[in-house]
Amino acid sequence: MLFTALSCVMDSHKNDLRDLPTRQLLARRRAAAARLGDVEQMLAGTLTEQPRRCGRPGCRCADGDPHGPYAYYTPRLAGRGRARYVPAALAGVVRRYLHRGAEAEAALAEISAINAELLARRELG
Numbered sequence: 845m846l847f848t849a850l851s852c853v854m855d856s857h858k859n860d861l862r863d864l865p866t867r868q869l870l871a872r873r874r875a876a877a878a879r880l881g882d883v884e885q886m887l888a889g890t891l892t893e894q895p896r897r898c899g900r901p902g903c904r905c906a907d908g909d910p911h912g913p914y915a916y917y918t919p920r921l922a923g924r925g926r927a928r929y930v931p932a933a934l935a936g937v938v939r940r941y942l943h944r945g946a947e948a949e950a951a952l953a954e955i956s957a958i959n960a961e962l963l964a965r966r967e968l969g
């Protein structure tokens with residue numbers, strides 16, 4: 845079955861924080877916090893699209909022309925990652941929320957990495 849993953853992966857590359865002066869770390873932290881923005885409109889998980897066969901004999905899908913594809917949202921929760929059908933009218937909204945979620949998580953990860961470096965410098969306060 846065709847299975848298209850539409851998850852949004854942010855690359856979490858960064859040049860080595862240890863090489864940056866504290867001033868620059870603080871500026872980066874502020875910028876990352878600003879990128880967090882409105883975290884109400886976020887989702888963690890993936891959106892996938894799958895074609896379906898309805899099972900009715902004689903339907904076009906029985907001859908290899910499936911219905912859909914339909915969108916499914918899979919929440920990223922330990923052990924509860926059941927895929928849920930997403931109506932086509934909401935797929936774009938889900939995509940936008942997933943993107944915001946990935947952006948927010950990347951910003952949080954960067955803030956945490958900066959704070960860990962500040963801790964190592966005994967400048968966390």
Ligand SMILES: [Zn+2]
Pocket residue numbers: 897898899900903904905906911
């Ligand atoms: Zn069918």
